Amino acid sequence: MKIKSVYKPASLEDAYQELLKSSKHVLMAGGAWLRLSNRTVEKAIDLGCLDLAFINDTAEAVEIGSMTTLKAVEDSEIVSGLYDGILPAALSQIVGIGLRNVVTIGGNVVARHGFSDIITPLLAMNAQLKFYDKGLLSLHEYLETRGKTTDILEKIIIAKVPSRGYFKKVRKTALDFAVINVAVTKTEAGFNISVGSRPSVGMLCETAMALLNKASNIDENLVDKAARCAADSLKFSDNHRGSGDYRRTLTEVYVKRGLLQLLDLEEKA
Amino acid sequence: MKITLNINNRDYETEVKPGEYLTDTLRRLHQVSVRRGCDTSSCGVCTVLIEGKPVPSCAFLSYRAEGKRITTVEGIPDEASELSRYFGGEGADQCGFCNPGIALSVYALKQAQGPYTEANIRHVLTGHLCRCSGYHAQVEAVKRYLEANHE
Ligand SMILES: Cc1cc2nc3c(=O)[nH]c(=O)nc-3n(C[C@H](O)[C@H](O)[C@H](O)COP(=O)(O)OP(=O)(O)OC[C@H]3O[C@@H](n4cnc5c(N)ncnc54)[C@H](O)[C@@H]3O)c2cc1C
Numbered sequence: 104m105k106i107k108s109v110y111k112p113a114s115l116e117d118a119y120q121e122l123l124k125s126s127k128h129v130l131m132a133g134g135a136w137l138r139l140s141n142r143t144v145e146k147a148i149d150l151g152c153l154d155l156a157f158i159n160d161t162a163e164a165v166e167i168g169s170m171t172t173l174k175a176v177e178d179s180e181i182v183s184g185l186y187d188g189i190l191p192a193a194l195s196q197i198v199g200i201g202l203r204n205v206v207t208i209g210g211n212v213v214a215r216h217g218f219s220d221i222i223t224p225l226l227a228m229n230a231q232l233k234f235y236d237k238g239l240l241s242l243h244e245y246l247e248t249r250g251k252t253t254d255i256l257e258k259i260i261i262a263k264v265p266s267r268g269y270f271k272k273v274r275k276t277a278l279d280f281a282v283i284n285v286a287v288t289k290t291e292a293g294f295n296i297s298v299g300s301r302p303s304v305g306m307l308c309e310t311a312m313a314l315l316n317k318a319s320n321i322d323e324n325l326v327d328k329a330a331r332c333a334a335d336s337l338k339f340s341d342n343h344r345g346s347g348d349y350r351r352t353l354t355e356v357y358v359k360r361g362l363l364q365l366l367d368l369e370e371k372a
Numbered sequence: 373m374k375i376t377l378n379i380n381n382r383d384y385e386t387e388v389k390p391g392e393y394l395t396d397t398l399r400r401l402h403q404v405s406v407r408r409g410c411d412t413s414s415c416g417v418c419t420v421l422i423e424g425k426p427v428p429s430c431a432f433l434s435y436r437a438e439g440k441r442i443t444t445v446e447g448i449p450d451e452a453s454e455l456s457r458y459f460g461g462e463g464a465d466q467c468g469f470c471n472p473g474i475a476l477s478v479y480a481l482k483q484a485q486g487p488y489t490e491a492n493i494r495h496v497l498t499g500h501l502c503r504c505s506g507y508h509a510q511v512e513a514v515k516r517y518l519e520a521n522h523e
């Protein structure tokens with residue numbers, strides 16, 4: 104990437120107005136992913152000046168500022184207290200500590216990368232996104248929007264509810280992107296199941312969730328059925344990390360394991 | 373952009389391009405222990421400490437380092453040479469290209485006072501690629517070094 108100039112905004116409004124001025128003006132978070140692109144950026148708008156690196160613990164929710172580094176989220180006891188700590192568990196598997204000291208949670212979520220190991224658990228945790236212009240959107244709604252995001256993500260909001268969670272990243276080597284990643288969560292409202300790196304971006308398995316959440320009693324037969332339903336209802340495709348069929352098989356296995364773990368049921372050998 | 377960088381407790385005034393990353397700036401300032409490997413933040417050989425935290429310098433914009441303490445392996449000569457004795461003892465290095473980055477991450481772990489479990493040592497070393505050693509000997513060397521050297 105070639106950056107012609109850096110702009111240090113005085114406020115979110117200032118950053119937003121600069122962003123609107125030209126398609127060659129780009130918001131810059133950690134700058135690690137931008138660096139890998141070939142584009143020429145007329146003006147990089149440095150979000151580092153705007154106090155967006157924070158983790159706030161309020162009565163109802165945990166709020167993570169978009170400029171918070173992955174390492175800061177990983178080390179946060181507050182975040183570890185949510186959904187059995189699946190978000191820190193997912194982050195801690197991304198490359199090495201050094202990179203996680205640089206890259207930001209906002210840069211990951213906004214980019215909607217198929218391989219994201221962050222979107223998958225956040226989806227299952229019912230995360231909300233607060234954008235400067237668009238206001239509040241659920242992550243689920245944001246993922247359904249298409250095209251370039253011309254807005255600033257301020258923070259990610261996770262409601263504090265009694266919860267359990269399971270996360271699995273399958274990868275070929277320690278530093279690689281996921282072949283598949285799976286998150287399963289349980290709250291009083293029921294189960295959420297999300298699957299990412301299909302290789303497209305994380306998605307909730309709504310049919311499998313409905314199957315579980317409508318049932319009055321969940322036994323191993325229903326768990327088997329829900330896991331199969333998750334694998335059958337999502338779209339998977341091939342890339343050089345794995346075939347769509349392999350991903351579908353892995354999804355069934357890990358959704359089942361996640362559900363059994365959260366139901367405190369042992370898997371039969 | 374004209375900036376002042378504090379490298380190993382010494383100030384350097386230098387001109388950087390807006391989109392310049394720290395590996396380029398440090399090497400231009402003759403800090404050649406900071407190696408260029410993948411240049412895509414994947415291998416760890418360009419690691420430096422910024423305010424005591426390891427970061428791949430190829431992913432860190434130079435102008436953002438102004439006003440922060442930058443440490444390269446030259447800034448921790450005693451610790452690096454002690455660690456290298458353990459690396460030698462375990463047969464953990466061959467070409468040595470990866471060592472400065474690893475030494476800085478191990479130093480950061482020591483400064484943070486652990487934990488010094490094998491699992492955490494492996495966690496800390498993840499992100500440091502080594503083409504020669506096979507990793508197991510490095511983990512053993514770091515374990516022994518930390519056992520012998522922590523307060
Ligand atoms: C070598 C390497 C390996 C990686 N491996 C993985 C992996 O295995 N799993 C995984 O999940 N991730 C992985 N990542 C991605 C990483 O987690 C981050 O998502 C990525 O680096 C972007 O974060 P950043 O802070 O560097 O953002 P930047 O590079 O600064 O920005 C990325 C994009 O997001 C936009 N943006 C950033 N912040 C905001 C905001 N607040 N509001 C609006 N737009 C914004 C920018 O304009 C830009 O388009 C990897 C990254 C690298 C470099």
Ligand code: FES
Pocket residue numbers: 407408409410411412413414415416417418419428429430431
């Ligand atoms: S050269 Fe920076 S991580 Fe490889």
Ligand code: FES
Pocket residue numbers: 464465466467468469470471501502503504505
């Ligand atoms: S000793 Fe050669 S790369 Fe590690």
